Amino acid sequence: VKPMDSAGSDDVTLCSSREEVFAAFHYILGKVNGLGLVNKAVLVQEYLEGQEYIIDMVSRDGVHKTAAVWAYDRRAVNGAGFVCFGQRMCMIDDPHIRELIEYQKKVITALGIRNGPTHGEVKWFQGEPVLVEVGARCQGADGLWVKITTEALGYNQVQCTVDSYLYPERFEAMPEAPSKRLAHVSLKWLVSYTTGTFTGMDEAIWQSVKDDPSYRGSQIFFQPGSKVVPTQNCFTWAGCVLLAHESEDAMNALYYSLEEYEKSALYHIDTHIDPHALADSETREAVVIIDPFSTGALLAADFAKAGYRIVAMYSANLETLVNVQSLVPQGLSLSFDAVIPYHDNLMVLQARLLGLENLKVVAVLAGAETGVELADQLSEKMKLRTNGTAHGDARRNKYVMGETVRAAGLRAMKQVKATAVEHVEAFLAEWSPSPYKVIVKPMDSAGSDDVTLCSSREEVFAAFHYILGKVNGLGL
16 A cells, blocks of 8 residues: 555555555545655555566667666565665676566556656566556666766666767667676665664764775765654665675675664764755757756756756645755756746746747756656647657556556556545455455555555555555655
């Protein structure tokens, strides 16, 4: 049971009973999620056992190439079922990777994606790949993966996206899938187990981490005085450490050392304090990035390096986007040549873009999940390179996504869109899951926001009631 539109593992609830499903449903529905969106519906899905993978692709005119494949390290912790502890890069010859890639190509084709990046999550379930979800954008996570991806492969999804729009010969030269490993790489997401006020890192331990040959950089998500809570999703991670080494054993040694450090000694947390555009004179070509947060900020920076003017546009009022505004990579130097504020009329937004002085818009891309729908609408209306809006619902709504994939003849999860208890009742009665493992989650959220694994009918209904009406991680 999970929100329809959120991110990470925000309120993704695994329910083991009917009661848990309804509890999750009621908890999620109406809640503001981690992306600042109100959960207007809850997604109740079949639970898929097995390893989950990231399949990052870049497409041009219907040709799909795989930019990277990662295996998630997801575990239950702090009362949440799907917290991501890390992700490691895979190669095409690793088990199941070829099948996953071929499946994902068919998925994005079914969803009408012909151009630009996609970030897919797929599980290997009972001998075959099954889609969890896919976004028509680059992988998020503040773009922290970009540096080590380049070290591992010699290229990355952000660079390949720019190439797919500007340099077709470079896109054609891009490998079909990662096959030559230059280094073993992982992201280690830092987990917090404590509630309190962050006062700093343990200097001795942190210095030993930085001195390790596998260390490639880090980002701590707290400032001294910040409130810290136990990690339950991507919005409550403590930070991230980038790892790379020619030896997989050496890289893993630091990964697991960090896992031990974060349980007790890595952070100092006080548990007793309650914390409270300029334009040139001649016309220049411009790229519009809608919601330039997370990896979208890196996209903007790379297009700027290629000589293009950058226009920032927002898909909602900034108060609504408060949870994603902070997701801008630290240390990134970025400025915009124009900023287009939110407006609910598409014609007004198009007119503002066409009226930009000395700027000609040549591409419109989503910087974050929140900007995908508007990017599709504007790029189609302005007759630019686009995925169009015909399958837009299927790319944004997890339920429609699954049904579209199913209609294309691909294996998809058993699921129902539930806005009332009767919908869940009918779904469970028709399915009769055995063994009893059911996922209940918001319909429009992201990541593992309120995704709940339920082992009984009671747990399913508990998760359903918990999620329905709750504002999810996207603020819906």
